[in-house]
Amino acid sequence: MILDVVSIFPDYLAPLDLSLIGKARRDGLIDLRVHDLRDFTHDRHHSVDDTPYGGGAGMVMKPQPWAEALAHVVASGAGGARPRLIVPGPGGVPFTQALARELAEEPWLAFACGRYEGIDERVYEYAAQDLGLQVSVVSLGDYVLNGGEVAVLAMVEAVARLLPGVIGNAESLVEESHEDGLLEYPVYTKPASWESSAGVTRAVPPVLLSGDHGAIAAWRHQQRLERTAARRPDLLHSSAALTVDDLAITSARPADAAELTTLQRACWVGEARANDTHDIPPLLESVDEVARGLQEWQTWVVRAGGRLVGSVRARSHPDHPAVWQIGRLMVAPDLQGRGLGRALLAHAEAQAPSGTAAYWLNTGTRSERNLRTYRKAGYRVQPGEGTFAGTVDLLKRRR
Ligand code: ADE
Numbered sequence: 001m002i003l004d005v006v007s008i009f010p011d012y013l014a015p016l017d018l019s020l021i022g023k024a025r026r027d028g029l030i031d032l033r034v035h036d037l038r039d040f041t042h043d044r045h046h047s048v049d050d051t052p053y054g055g056g057a058g059m060v061m062k063p064q065p066w067a068e069a070l071a072h073v074v075a076s077g078a079g080g081a082r083p084r085l086i087v088p089g090p091g092g093v094p095f096t097q098a099l100a101r102e103l104a105e106e107p108w109l110a111f112a113c114g115r116y117e118g119i120d121e122r123v124y125e126y127a128a129q130d131l132g133l134q135v136s137v138v139s140l141g142d143y144v145l146n147g148g149e150v151a152v153l154a155m156v157e158a159v160a161r162l163l164p165g166v167i168g169n170a171e172s173l174v175e176e177s178h179e180d181g182l183l184e185y186p187v188y189t190k191p192a193s194w195e196s197s198a199g200v201t202r203a204v205p206p207v208l209l210s211g212d213h214g215a216i217a218a219w220r221h222q223q224r225l226e227r228t229a230a231r232r233p234d235l236l237h238s239s240a241a242l243t244v245d246d247l248a249i250t251s252a253r254p255a256d257a258a259e260l261t262t263l264q265r266a267c268w269v270g271e272a273r274a275n276d277t278h279d280i281p282p283l284l285e286s287v288d289e290v291a292r293g294l295q296e297w298q299t300w301v302v303r304a305g306g307r308l309v310g311s312v313r314a315r316s317h318p319d320h321p322a323v324w325q326i327g328r329l330m331v332a333p334d335l336q337g338r339g340l341g342r343a344l345l346a347h348a349e350a351q352a353p354s355g356t357a358a359y360w361l362n363t364g365t366r367s368e369r370n371l372r373t374y375r376k377a378g379y380r381v382q383p384g385e386g387t388f389a390g391t392v393d394l395l396k397r398r399r
Contacts, residue, residue: 001029001030001031001104001106001107001159001160001163002033002083002107002108002109003031003032003033003109003110003111003156003160004033004034004035004073004076004083004108004109004110004111005032005034005035005111005113005152005156006037006066006069006070006073006110006111006113007034007036007037007113007147007148007149007152008036008037008038008048008113008115009113009147009149010034010035010036012113012149012150012153013032013034013149013152013153015153016032016157020160020161020166020167021156021157021160021161024160024163024165024166027165029160029163029165029166030160030163030166032156033076035072035073037065037066037069038065039069040064040065040066040068040069040072041064041065047062048061048062048065048115049061049062049115049116050062052117056117057117058116058117059116059117060116060118060119060120061114061115061116061118061119061120061123062120063119063120063122063123066112066119066123066126067123067126067130069112070085070110070126070127070133071131073110074110074133077108081107081108082108082131082132082133083109083110084103084106084108084109084110084133084134084136085110085111085112085127085133085134085135086103086109086110086111086112086136086138086155087111087112087114087119087135087136087137087138087148088111088113088114088137088138088139088140088148088151088152088155089114089118089137089138089139089148090139090142090144090145091137091139092137092139093136093137093138094138094141095139095140095151095154095155095158096178097158097176097177097178097179099138100155100158100159100162101162103155104159104160104162104163109159110133111148111152111155111156112127112148113147113148113149113152114147114148115146115147115148124137138155139151140154140155161173180239180240180241181235181236181238181239181240181241181242182224182227182235182239182241182242183224183227183228183231183232183235184224185219185220185221185223185224185227186223186227188204188205192204192209205219207219221241221246222246224241225242225246228305229304229305229306233305233306233307236304236305237304237305237307237309237332237334237335238334242335242338243338243339244338244339244340244342244343247302247303247304247309247310247340247343248302248303249300249301249302249310249343249344249347250300250302250303251299251300251301252294252299252301252311252313254291254294256294256301256308257287257290257291257294258287258290259307259308260294260299260301260308260311261285261286261287261290263308263309263310263311263332264282264283264290264330265282265283266332266333267282267330267331267333268283268330269283270333270369271283271363271364271370274364274366274367274368274369275365275366275367275390276366277390280364282328282330293313293328296315297313297314297315297327297328298314298315298351299311299312299313299328300312300313300344300347300348300351302340302344309331309335309340310330310332310335310340310341310344311328311330311344312326312327312328312329312330312345312347312348313326313327313328313348314348314351314352316353316356317360321355322355322357322358323356323357323358323359323360324349324352324353324358324359324360325360326345326348326361327361327362329341329344329345329348329361329370331344341373342373342376342377345373345374345377346377349396349398352398357397357398358395358396358397358398359379359395359396359398360393360394360395361374361379361394361396362386362387362388362391362392362393362394363386363391363392363394364390365390365392371392371394374394377396378396379394379395379396380394380395380396381393381394382394382395
């Protein structure tokens, strides 16, 4: 991979001579070229910045040195090849592991390190329109650095370590944070029992010494879930690694009423659309009404990373005690399709009292998705209109 970096502080990039990235350069896996922006100035002071038009604090980097520097980089390419241009800046798209993977596929990257208040906007247009480059402004995070150099160090390291041959043990790339949406599990090494200078002895979690690989894998997965839930709950909900087995079904508490109301509304909007009516209680109920429901029904909830993401409720039919009524089966729209609904339904069935002869459900006549789920779970649609207008009832005999 070819990497060109343009900066007014070329020495800032010296750490890229060290460690695995330095070795990759010496092994010829990376061809890193650092250019001094001041080499493309023509005045006595080698000035690269000037005051901003329209006023305001700070200085703006001038277009001319940047245009010449970028043209110089592009001219080094053979056969019409062009680098993808990355401009680090706090106003860019977030730099993520997914973007690192995308950039690792590129044969040639050029980085333009801005300083001060940034680079004259016309440089971006020039790079895209005159030089024909794909230009991406990329941010390391929601904070402001003094310039792009530190961001380039981070990005080059994250990208280069994904190149074949740069990391000796490619397996170590697989279970890393951000690869499957969960953070890494905690790690330990010898000694198994370590005494700190304050005289406190700390042991390695016993499961890691057990030799039971299944138990170790399960423990590590649980640790990843707990860490992600605690530190980055925003990642948890989109993680492909989050499965139904990871989520505990617990009894709802009165304090859950407000969140349940919100989840209900989110889940029943689709029902309103499918059945062409908004006259559906779960869509319209107030928090107080939902709270009352918690007193009249046994309700269970599932939380992921603190957020309420699923629920179901059940009770013995007031007039037919042998019938176990199940309702309000809901899973947050972004977590549907992972088996959570089926698990909640099975849980509600399992809570039925011993005298139960059948489970009862009710859904919209045109709620195709629900009907499919319930049929698969063994429920049969009962003839005629259901208990409520526009609905059907479903029954399943208890075995
Ligand atoms: N330059 C200044 N702040 C930056 C940030 N947060 N990310 C990338 N480049 C920057």
